[in-house]
Amino acid sequence: MKILVCISHVPDTTSKINFTEGDTKFDTNGVQFVINPNDEFGLTRAMWFKEKQGATVDVVNVGGPETEPTLRKALAIGADSAIRVNTEPTDGFVVAKQLAKVVQDGGYDLVIAGRESIDYNGGMVPGMLARLSNANFVNTCIGLEVEGTAVTAVREIDGGKETVSTSFPLVIGGQKGLVEESDLRIPNMRGIMMARKKPLTVLEPVEASAETASVKFEKPAPKGAVTLIDPDNVEELVNLLHNEAKVI
Amino acid sequence: MDTQTQNKDILRGGQFLVKETNCDDVFTPEDFSEEQLMMKEAVMEFNDREIIPNKPRFEAKDYALTEEVMKKAGELGFLGVAVPEEYGGLGMGFVSTMLTCDYISSGTGSFSTAFGAHTGIGTMPITLYGTEEQKQKYVPRLATGEWFGAYALTEPGAGSDANSGKTTAQLSEDGKSYKINGQKMWISNAGFCNMFIVFARIEDDKYITGFIVENDPNNGISLGEEEHKLGIHASSTRQVFFSDTVVPVENMLAGRGEGFKIAMNALNIGRIKLAAACLDSQRRITTTAVKYATERKQFKTPIANFGAIKLKIAEMATNAYVGESACYRAAKNIEDRIALRMEAGNSHQEAELKGVEEYAIECSILKVSVSEDVQNCADEGIQIFGGMGFSKDTPMEAAWRDARIARIYEGTNEINRMLSVGMLIKKAMKGHVDLLGPAMKVQEELMGIPSFDTPDYSELLSEEKAMIAKLKKVFLMVAGAAVQKFGPDLEAHQQLLLAASDILIEIYMAESAILRAEKNAKRFGEEAQASQIAMAKLYLYHAVTTIEQNGREGIISFAQGDEQRMMLMGLKRFTKYANYPDIVTLRNSIAEKVTAENKYCF
Ligand SMILES: Cc1cc2nc3c(=O)[nH]c(=O)nc-3n(C[C@H](O)[C@H](O)[C@H](O)COP(=O)(O)OP(=O)(O)OC[C@H]3O[C@@H](n4cnc5c(N)ncnc54)[C@H](O)[C@@H]3O)c2cc1C
Numbered sequence: 001m002k003i004l005v006c007i008s009h010v011p012d013t014t015s016k017i018n019f020t021e022g023d024t025k026f027d028t029n030g031v032q033f034v035i036n037p038n039d040e041f042g043l044t045r046a047m048w049f050k051e052k053q054g055a056t057v058d059v060v061n062v063g064g065p066e067t068e069p070t071l072r073k074a075l076a077i078g079a080d081s082a083i084r085v086n087t088e089p090t091d092g093f094v095v096a097k098q099l100a101k102v103v104q105d106g107g108y109d110l111v112i113a114g115r116e117s118i119d120y121n122g123g124m125v126p127g128m129l130a131r132l133s134n135a136n137f138v139n140t141c142i143g144l145e146v147e148g149t150a151v152t153a154v155r156e157i158d159g160g161k162e163t164v165s166t167s168f169p170l171v172i173g174g175q176k177g178l179v180e181e182s183d184l185r186i187p188n189m190r191g192i193m194m195a196r197k198k199p200l201t202v203l204e205p206v207e208a209s210a211e212t213a214s215v216k217f218e219k220p221a222p223k224g225a226v227t228l229i230d231p232d233n234v235e236e237l238v239n240l241l242h243n244e245a246k247v248i
Numbered sequence: 249m250d251t252q253t254q255n256k257d258i259l260r261g262g263q264f265l266v267k268e269t270n271c272d273d274v275f276t277p278e279d280f281s282e283e284q285l286m287m288k289e290a291v292m293e294f295n296d297r298e299i300i301p302n303k304p305r306f307e308a309k310d311y312a313l314t315e316e317v318m319k320k321a322g323e324l325g326f327l328g329v330a331v332p333e334e335y336g337g338l339g340m341g342f343v344s345t346m347l348t349c350d351y352i353s354s355g356t357g358s359f360s361t362a363f364g365a366h367t368g369i370g371t372m373p374i375t376l377y378g379t380e381e382q383k384q385k386y387v388p389r390l391a392t393g394e395w396f397g398a399y400a401l402t403e404p405g406a407g408s409d410a411n412s413g414k415t416t417a418q419l420s421e422d423g424k425s426y427k428i429n430g431q432k433m434w435i436s437n438a439g440f441c442n443m444f445i446v447f448a449r450i451e452d453d454k455y456i457t458g459f460i461v462e463n464d465p466n467n468g469i470s471l472g473e474e475e476h477k478l479g480i481h482a483s484s485t486r487q488v489f490f491s492d493t494v495v496p497v498e499n500m501l502a503g504r505g506e507g508f509k510i511a512m513n514a515l516n517i518g519r520i521k522l523a524a525a526c527l528d529s530q531r532r533i534t535t536t537a538v539k540y541a542t543e544r545k546q547f548k549t550p551i552a553n554f555g556a557i558k559l560k561i562a563e564m565a566t567n568a569y570v571g572e573s574a575c576y577r578a579a580k581n582i583e584d585r586i587a588l589r590m591e592a593g594n595s596h597q598e599a600e601l602k603g604v605e606e607y608a609i610e611c612s613i614l615k616v617s618v619s620e621d622v623q624n625c626a627d628e629g630i631q632i633f634g635g636m637g638f639s640k641d642t643p644m645e646a647a648w649r650d651a652r653i654a655r656i657y658e659g660t661n662e663i664n665r666m667l668s669v670g671m672l673i674k675k676a677m678k679g680h681v682d683l684l685g686p687a688m689k690v691q692e693e694l695m696g697i698p699s700f701d702t703p704d705y706s707e708l709l710s711e712e713k714a715m716i717a718k719l720k721k722v723f724l725m726v727a728g729a730a731v732q733k734f735g736p737d738l739e740a741h742q743q744l745l746l747a748a749s750d751i752l753i754e755i756y757m758a759e760s761a762i763l764r765a766e767k768n769a770k771r772f773g774e775e776a777q778a779s780q781i782a783m784a785k786l787y788l789y790h791a792v793t794t795i796e797q798n799g800r801e802g803i804i805s806f807a808q809g810d811e812q813r814m815m816l817m818g819l820k821r822f823t824k825y826a827n828y829p830d831i832v833t834l835r836n837s838i839a840e841k842v843t844a845e846n847k848y849c850f
Contacts, residue, residue, distance in 0.1 A: 069282055076286060186293045189325030189338050192286050 001055040001146065004108040005043045006099060006125070007074050008036035008089075008117040009067035019217045026119070026217070035070055038114025042174040044183055045144060046112055047078045053146065056080050058106065062089045062098045068200065075195035076187035082198070087205035090213075092124035097208035099125065100132035109168040110151075115140050115175040126173035135169040142177025258584045261607040262672045262681045264756060265720055268713075271767040274760070275343065275580030277572050278768055284344055287329075291351040294324060295528075299355030306356045306482040307646055311474065314362050314482045315396070315440040322393015326352060327367055331375060332596055336388030342583035342603075346524040346575060354528035357650025358482035364525055365436035366390070368518040369658075370397025373445045373458060373510050376601045377502040382460060386443065398441035400432040400461075400488055401511050408663050410447075411456055411508045415490065417448040419497075426450075426500070428461065428468075428493040434657075438471055439484030445514075446490070447507045455508040458501035461493060468493040479649030516604050516611045518658045520582075523614035524575050526622035526654055530568035533622075533629040533647050535847040537564065541632050542843055551632070555832075558839035560628045565842050566783040567621040569850050574760035575618065578610040609675070612668040613753045616661045619654035626651045665749035666742060672752070673731060673738070687728030690721045694818045702826060708774060709766050709781065711826060712788050716759045718822040719795050723751045725818055726802045733806050744805050747798040754791035761787050779841040780850060782834045789829055796823040 011017070011031045018027040035043065049055035059074040060083040061067050071082040085098040103111055111133070116123035130137035142161070143154030151170055155162045156177065187195075229237050241248045259267060280288065298317050299306075305313050321327055330345040331337020349367070353360030371390045374382055389395035406413040415430025428448050435444070442463050447456045463469060472487030501510055538561055541552035551557050582603050589599035604611070626648035630637030637644040655661045676683035705711035727748050730738055738745065765784040769777040796819060803815045842849060 069286070072282065073286060073289075076290075186297070186324055187286065187290050188323070189287065189290070189329060189340075192283060192290065193338060193340075195286070196283060 001049060001053060001110060002106065002108045003046045003049060003055050003057045003110045003112060004103060004106060005039065005046050005057060005059045005074070005079065006111065006113040006129075007039050007043070007059045007061045007071060008114060008119070009033050009061055009063055009070040010036045010117055010119040013037070013118065017219065019219075023217050024214055033067070033070055035073060036114050036117045036119075038116060038118070038173075038175045039112075040184055041176050041178045042112035042114060042172070043074055043077060043079065044185060045174065045178040047185065048179070049110075049146065050078065050080075055110075058083060058108075060085070060099065060102050062087060062095045062205075064088065071200060072195045073187060075198045075200070076191040077185050078191060080198065082200040083203060084200065085203050085205050090210040092122040092128060093211045094208045096125050096128035096132055098205050099129050101206045102203070103129070103133045103135075103169075109170070110146070111135065111169075111171040112144075112174050112178075113171060115173040123173075126171050130171035133169065133171065135171045136166045137171050137173075138164060138166060139173040141172040141174045144172060144174070144178060258588065259581060260681065261581075261605075262609045262675050264610075264759065265672070265723060265752070266682060266686045268717065269759065269763055271763045271770065274577045274763045274767060276764040276767055277576050278764075278772075279576075279580075280343075280347070284347055287344060288347055288351050290324070291326065291348055294321065294326070295352060295355045299359055303356060303643070303646070306358045307640070309474070309481045311439055311482055311484050314358055314484065317359055318362055318366065318396060318440075319393050321352070321363065322391075327363075327371075327393045328391030330367065331371065331387055331391040335375065335383050335391060337391040342586065343576065343579045346521065346579040349521045350524040350527045350575070352528075353525035354532040356482070356646070357480040357529075357653065360525045360529075361436055361480050361483040361653070364518065364521060365399060366397050366441075368521050369399035369514045370437065370441070370443075370445065372517050373399070373501055373514045374460065376513065376597060377458070377506070377510050378460075379498075381498065382501070386460060390443075395442040396437055396440055398435050398437040398444050398488075399514065400435050400438075400444045400446045402434050403431060404433050408660060410511055413447060413449065413456055415446070415448040415456075417450050417457060417459065417495070419450070420494075423497070425497055426459065426495045428459065428490040428495055430490050432488040432490075434475070434485055435488050436483055436485055436657075438486035438488050439474065444488065445501070445510075446495075447511055448490075450504055453505045455505040456511070457504050458507040458510045459495050460499040460501060461490075461495050477653075479646070479652055481646075513601060513605055515658055516608045519615035519664065520575070520578060520604075520607075520611040522654060522658050523571070523611075523618035524579075526618045526651070527568065527571050527575060529622050529647060529651065530564065530571065530625045531848040533625050533644070534561070534564045534568060534842070536643055537561065537629045537632040538842055538848075539846055540636075542846060544634075552839075552843045555836070557632060558843075559835055560632055561842050562783075562786065562835035562838040564625045564628055565838055565848055565850070566786050567625060568848060569764075569780065569783045570757050570761040570787045571614075571618040571621050572850075573764040574610075574757050575614055577760045577763070578607055578614060581610070582607050609668050609671050609752075610756065612659070612664040612671070613756050615654075615658060616664045616668070616749075617753050617757050619651075619661065622654060623648075623651045662746070665753075666745045668752055669727065669745050669749045670739065673727070683724065683728070686720075687724040690724045690728065690818075693721070694725065694814055698821055705826060708769055709762055709784065712762050712785060713766075715788060715792065715825065716755065716762060719751070719755050719758070719792065722795055722799045722819060722822045723748065723755060725815060725822070726751065726799055729811075729815065730802065730806055741806070744802050747802040747805075750798045751795045751802075754794050758784075758788045758791040779838050782838050783850075785829045786831060786834045786838065789831055789834075792823050792825070799823070 012034045015031045020027045046057045050057050057079045058081050059079040061071050062085045075082055083102055089095045113126040138153040140156045141153050142156045145152045149167055151166050153164050298320055326348055328337035329340045329348045333339040352363055374386050390397050401410055403413045417426040417428050419426055444461045446459045446461045449456050468491040470489045475485045541557050542550050544551050585606050586599045586603035629644045630648055633642055633644050636642050675681045730744055761784040765780045799819045807815055
């Protein structure tokens with residue numbers, strides 16, 4: 001089984017978010033980048049397939065050289081080799097086009113992407129990638145088993161779960177549930193040392209133009225101050241809810 | 249070793265005092281490689297996942313948890329970072345070793361003590377002094393955490409006077425084994441270790457001898473109850489009794505009577521690693537305190553806005569920054585020295601031993617300085633939390649208790665202070681560091697007429713660097729005159745030695761911070777390093793005050809009349825700023841930066 005895990009390079013969830021260039025660009029100054037959490041669940045599941053079922057696991061990222069530490073972390077966790085497609089991930093379409101080329105050339109059986117990246121939350125890449133690669137597609141995937149050529153995937157649906165059977169080639173949009181948080185791996189020291197020796201191939205991008213462009217980013221309005229009301233003063237509470245908050 | 253390392257001037261131990269260091273020649277935490285950054289992140293993640301959430305269990309003296317987390321650390325390779333690859337370790341350099349020790353130690357003193365005792369004094373005596381057979385047999389198990397080690401030097405009657413132990417080793421009639429009898433005290437990891445490094449005396453030898461002793465209750469080894477301690481509650485600390493414990497002769501470490509040397513050299517490494525182990529605690533305490541100070545309101549104002557709290561935040565952050573600067577500077581010196589020796593044909597074992605020994609002075613300096621910083625940091629952390637800081641429900645209380653031990657073990661701070669100066673003077677006597685020439689020059693300068701020109705201090709940190717050069721003269725003046733006066737009897741003048749050592753310590757720490765800030769300002773820009781520059785200046789200001797006070801105390805203690813007057817005038821000259829830094833503004837700027845980032849951010 002040949003697995004490709006798509007790794008998005010995203011700001012750490014505790015980062016302070018700011019924008020520059022007239023609110024059109026994310027300000028990366030002082031921001032720490034990590035493996036996209038949805039991808040990390042996928043990578044961890046892929047490591048399971050590697051260890052239990054002898055799969056090979058490659059990781060891929062579409063982005064500039066600054067994303068290489070993130071790819072190397074994936075190598076330290078245990079991926080066999082890494083690929084970076086050297087272009088700005090301007091929008092989901094561009095990324096999907098680049099990934100489709102890697103999938104096609106690599107002949108992967110299974111592509112594990114995250115349901116969405118937690119930076120721009122586009123959520124488009126896995127679906128487009130499946131279409132461009134003529135692969136089956138399971139989104140919001142929270143469980144994945146492979147037996148020979150038979151694949152069983154579990155999907156999260158609103159308020160419940162759905163189990164589907166499918167086959168390779170397959171793209172999944174994964175998330176927590178593929179593994180749990182406690183299963184996520186801290187790269188061990190030997191893995192970190194080996195990561196340096198594993199191949200990290202840089203590929204030039206294929207032609208693809210962005211179909212969308214960011215015009216402006218806005219942050220949610222800051223939370224207002226909290227007004228505390230004495231529990232005995234129900235009248236005042238009703239008054240404020242009615243006249244100030246205008247919710248009743 | 250890269251050519252950059254080869255070409256640069258690697259200071260010898262203690263030489264910082266008589267040589268000017270170029271900022272490009274110091275290593276700073278900003279120089280961590282991508283691999284080291286990844287290691288740091290992995291260790292931090294481990295701390296966040298395995299240690300911090302378990303804090304209440306550590307505080308409730310859950311010794312089994314300490315052992316369990318040590319096992320996990322072993323699985324991830326954290327115990328083998330410093331161990332050569334041929335013995336199952338990762339063979340990483342000294343900087344990586346320090347970095348692991350640094351970032352794994354902030355969760356609880358309980359774990360950091362277990363980690364330090366095992367990887368440092370528990371394992372290093374074998375990697376540094378063991379025979380090939382001893383290393384093959386024991387080190388791989390220790391490097392992976394299959395086995396845990398402990399170091400049994402201290403006895404009820406032999407603490408600081410480590411060579412005075414009464415534990416004996418008697419050779420059997422067939423010459424195949426030794427019988428060990430005696431009592432060891434305060435032995436970290438005793439409760440769960442598989443092996444002890446035991447120091448014992450053979451016959452009436454002047455010096456003790458080291459042995460590797462497997463922990464086997466059927467071999468006359470028994471343990472006292474767990475000690476009831478002020479802090480590091482889940483670190484196992486017990487007495488160990490040896491009663492006719494049989495140890496094969498091949499388990500002797502190095503040669504007969506070599507034990508004291510082993511003990512001291514293991515402690516050199518232990519000391520600098522202990523300093524590293526006090527760094528992340530300071531970062532964490534500072535971050536926790538700042539977060540609280542921005543949330544806690546009194547007089548309708550977040551307390552972080554009060555000048556009194558800003559003072560604390562600025563000083564806490566500054567000391568942490570300075571400690572980092574000095575620790576990693578020395579760590580890289582050691583790493584480079586080891587590499588140089590290996591290139592010159594030394595075995596790894598010998599290179600490492602000599603490489604660390606070379607910087608024994610710096611190791612003592614760092615141990616003293618950083619262990620006192622972490623204590624002060626925790627103390628001010630409690631103060632920022634106010635009453636809540638005194639409560640066991642907030643993390644400050646345990647941090648404060650845990651910090652206290654660092655001033656006691658691995659050689660008390662008094663012993664290390666005196667050692668730092670004593671070793672330096674010995675080095676000078678042996679001609680390894682030329683103190684005499686520079687000291688004579690200072691004396692000549694004292695006799696001459698001071699220059700009244702105002703130097704050009706427009707360049708960044710130039711006045712600070714000039715100040716460091718002058719502070720070095722203070723040390724040379726005071727120590728030089730004291731050596732002349734007392735000769736070998738200087739040893740008996742402990743308060744003078746303590747004063748001299750405080751001068752030495754402050755010089756090293758302040759210089760390290762200035763060099764780091766300068767190096768980073770050159771590469772990242774002055775503006776980006778504004779807070780770091782402010783911290784270097786703030787620390788230097790305190791260093792000048794400490795040095796002036798200790799210099800005066802020292803001079804008055806042994807010089808009289810004209811000599812005293814001349815030296816006091818020299819002291820005044822060597823501690824004078826042309827332009828005083830505005831300490832209040834510096835502190836405010838540092839505190840505001842830390843508060844804006846809501847964490848220790850350097
Ligand atoms: C929690 C804990 C863990 C420990 N772990 C270990 C371990 O794993 N292995 C081990 O072998 N030991 C261990 N120790 C022992 C530790 O190293 C000693 O406690 C320390 O070296 C001091 O010795 P002491 O307690 O006998 O104090 P003492 O030597 O009696 O010192 C008492 C005071 O006198 C001062 N003093 C002593 N001699 C002089 C002098 N010549 N000049 C001036 N002042 C002096 C000291 O600085 C100190 O202030 C541990 C101790 C503790 C508390």
